[in-house]
Amino acid sequence: xxxxxxxxxxxxxxxxxxxxxxxxxxxxxxxxxxxxxxxxxxxxxxxxxxxxxxxxxxxxxxxxxxxxxxxxxxxxxxxxxxxxxxxxxxxxxxxxxxxxxxxxxxxxxxxxxxxxxxxxxxxxxxxxxxxxxxxxxxxxxxxxxxxxxxxxxxxxxxxxxxxxxxxxxxxxxxxxxxxxxxxxxxxxxxxxxxxxxxxxxxxxxxxxxxxxxxxxxxxxxxxxxxxxxxxxxxxxxxxxxxxxxxxxxxxxxxxxxxxxxxxxxxxxxxxxxxxxxxxxxxxxxxxxxxxxxxxxxxxxxxxxxxxxxxxxxxxxxxxxxxxxxxxxxxxxxxxxxxxxxxxxxxxxxxxxxxxxxxxxxxxxxxxxxxxxxxxxxxxxxxxxxxxxxxxxxxxxxxxxxxxxxxxxxxxxxxxxxxxxxxxxxx
Amino acid sequence: xxxxxxxxxxxxxxxxxxxxxxxxxxxxxxxxxxxxxxxxxxxxxxxxxxxxxxxxxxxxxxxxxxxxxxxxxxxxxxxxxxxxxxxxxxxxxxxxxxxxxxxxxxxxxxxxxxxxxxxxxxxxxxxxxxxxxxxxxxxxxxxxxxxxxxxxxxxxxxxxxxxxxxxxxxxxxxxxxxxxxxxxxxxxxxxxxxxxxxxxxxxxxxxxxxxxxxxxxxxxxxxxxxxxxxxxxxxxxxxxxxxxx
Numbered sequence: 208x209x210x211x212x213x214x215x216x217x218x219x220x221x222x223x224x225x226x227x228x229x230x231x232x233x234x235x236x237x238x239x240x241x242x243x244x245x246x247x248x249x250x251x252x253x254x255x256x257x258x259x260x261x262x263x264x265x266x267x268x269x270x271x272x273x274x275x276x277x278x279x280x281x282x283x284x285x286x287x288x289x290x291x292x293x294x295x296x297x298x299x300x301x302x303x304x305x306x307x308x309x310x311x312x313x314x315x316x317x318x319x320x321x322x323x324x325x326x327x328x329x330x331x332x333x334x335x336x337x338x339x340x341x342x343x344x345x346x347x348x349x350x351x352x353x354x355x356x357x358x359x360x361x362x363x364x365x366x367x368x369x370x371x372x373x374x375x376x377x378x379x380x381x382x383x384x385x386x387x388x389x390x391x392x393x394x395x396x397x398x399x400x401x402x403x404x405x406x407x408x409x410x411x412x413x414x415x416x417x418x419x420x421x422x423x424x425x426x427x428x429x430x431x432x433x434x435x436x437x438x439x440x441x442x443x444x445x446x447x448x449x450x451x452x453x454x455x456x457x458x459x460x461x462x463x464x465x466x467x468x469x470x471x472x473x474x475x476x477x478x479x480x481x482x483x484x485x486x487x488x489x490x491x492x493x494x495x496x497x498x499x500x501x502x503x504x505x506x507x508x509x510x511x512x513x514x515x516x517x518x519x520x521x522x523x524x525x526x527x528x529x530x531x532x533x534x535x536x537x538x539x540x541x542x543x544x545x546x547x548x549x550x551x552x553x554x555x556x557x558x559x560x561x562x563x564x565x566x567x568x569x570x571x572x573x574x575x576x577x578x579x580x581x582x583x584x585x586x587x588x589x590x591x592x593x594x595x596x597x598x599x600x601x602x603x604x605x606x607x608x609x610x611x612x613x614x615x616x617x618x619x620x621x622x623x624x625x626x627x628x629x630x631x632x633x
Numbered sequence: 634x635x636x637x638x639x640x641x642x643x644x645x646x647x648x649x650x651x652x653x654x655x656x657x658x659x660x661x662x663x664x665x666x667x668x669x670x671x672x673x674x675x676x677x678x679x680x681x682x683x684x685x686x687x688x689x690x691x692x693x694x695x696x697x698x699x700x701x702x703x704x705x706x707x708x709x710x711x712x713x714x715x716x717x718x719x720x721x722x723x724x725x726x727x728x729x730x731x732x733x734x735x736x737x738x739x740x741x742x743x744x745x746x747x748x749x750x751x752x753x754x755x756x757x758x759x760x761x762x763x764x765x766x767x768x769x770x771x772x773x774x775x776x777x778x779x780x781x782x783x784x785x786x787x788x789x790x791x792x793x794x795x796x797x798x799x800x801x802x803x804x805x806x807x808x809x810x811x812x813x814x815x816x817x818x819x820x821x822x823x824x825x826x827x828x829x830x831x832x833x834x835x836x837x838x839x840x841x842x843x844x845x846x847x848x849x850x851x852x853x854x855x856x857x858x859x860x861x862x863x864x865x866x867x868x869x870x871x872x873x874x875x876x877x878x
């Protein structure tokens with residue numbers, strides 16, 4: 208199905224917020240969302256959460272014949288799929304521009320930068336090499352698919368173990384994981400993509416755009432770097448025009464972000480290794496938190512009641528005395544007396560009229576001191592009150608002056624106000 | 634290819650050029666009578682042909698119609714005989730689709746599409762011989778074709794590729810230099826304001842060298858701009874003398 212179009216007011220709101228350096232989720236301009244990495248039970252399977260964007264990566268390998276012009280190198284194959292569960296806009300079958308763009312960027316980032324030693328994947332030169340297949344599936348689309356996908360791909364590649372192979376003369380034996388421990392791939396470096404989105408013809412820049420921000424952006428710049436400050440890929444997209452300084456500045460920001468993310472990946476890999484070695488439980492099922500309240504215990508919050516006497520005395524001494532308020536009894540009908548204001552009716556039917564008239568009355572009180580025209584408002588009071596649900600019947604134009612905050616009723620003018628407030632409603 | 638030096642000790646490249654030297658450029662505009670605009674360009678051995686149709690009414694689905702701008706429809710294809718080994722799929726594979734997207738992006742930034750709402754401009758580029766710098770040749774050919782078609786542009790779009798070997802930036806890479814696996818930067822520039830319509834880089838480059846590489850590519854693009862400008866003026870001269878003005 209088609210994507211719901213973004214309304215003009217939403218678009219303007221987003222652009223205005225970005226111009227004031229505010230983001231919808233409260234991040235700063237150069238902040239990333241929370242990155243969470245979890246591994247599955249098999250080697251080479253991981254899920255990366257970047258905020259709410261979720262990508263699943265799975266590595267598999269098989270022995271194939273090598274390419275004609277490169278007989279001693281293994282083959283790397285990447286495939287990123289935007290599954291329909293990620294967003295209703297993704298349709299099956301038809302290969303959209305976005306898929307092509309993401310796939311090509313991923314290929315260039317990971318294959319052209321030679322992050323994996325393909326020579327080590329060769330088994331028999333010219334006949335048998337390992338083909339490593341990286342499959343990525345987007346499970347939820349909340350912006351910035353590229354970064355999440357690159358983190359997932361490189362983490363899964365680091366996590367993967369391929370079967371051990373031994374060659375004796377002409378015979379090639381592939382050991383199963385039970386016979387011999389599988390060996391990890393040899394990875395030279397970890398390239399990670401960082402996305403920058405531009406707004407207002409390049410005036411404003413955001414790192415890690417969310418889905419809403421992506422919809423209003425003018426263009427995108429993706430820089431892939433590794434932690435040794437080597438740039439692996441730069442790609443600008445969207446019809447924006449950049450300046451050289453912008454690109455250089457972005458590369459500096461990217462180097463900082465990449466270092467942080469690389470550390471996170473390393474930590475995640477080590478944790479997983481530790482858990483597997485110790486024989487603990489691992490896998491996706493374990494990584495989902497058990498959100499059950501098994502017992503409810505509220506901790507006693509420590510409260511300092513040491514010198515409470517002195518504190519209260521200080522408070523009373525320093526604060527202003529409250530204004531004296533002596534309610535006088537109001538006689539609204541013969542035989543009845545009332546002290547206090549009573550409650551506003553909460554039926555909600557005539558809320559508008561009540562509210563307006565109450566405000567009008569406050570206004571009227573103020574205006575006793577200033578000479579202003581009160582006639583319009585007093586007429587309203589005497590209008591018959593119609594009980595109807597339709598709020599369109601009475602169209603009231605609120606003048607700016609009527610929107611002033613309700614003035615604190617001063618005790619001196621209470622007597623008159625009490626009489627006015629109590630009107631026969633029902 | 635082991636033993637092939639991309640940069641010799643005297644500072645000469647494989648084809649005898651200096652690092653900042655461009656290949657010989659020959660270009661011609663108005664090669665097809667049928668199309669609204671056409672151009673042919675040769676960068677050394679890389680030969681590219683570009684044809685522009687438009688602006689005309691949107692063909693095909695009405696849903697692609699934009700109410701305030703023209704839609705750009707690009708297609709990049711390589712002739713099957715253009716590479717050393719015969720190419721099986723001239724267009725539709727991933728690399729060609731990516732090139733198409735890049736072309737579209739570049740020209741969307743450069744063409745004043747606001748002047749033609751609800752219409753379509755087609756740009757078709759064909760590579761007849763690929764010897765490195767495919768994208769740059771396409772962009773330069775397409776610029777000339779768009780000028781030939783009379784479609785208003787913000788500025789010439791000049792594109793050039795650059796590489797980095799032994800701390801020296803090499804400009805306008807040939808196929809041999811590209812396939813050696815070193816750094817490759819492609820830049821599409823609007824020369825007067827130095828706006829980058831497209832920046833694309835592959836393979837590892839240390840961050841500190843980025844500025845030097847971009848500067849070298851920018852200078853090359855500006856040299857290219859001078860060449861393209863001369864071609865356009867000569868063509869205009871020719872056409873106006875033929876028309877007898």
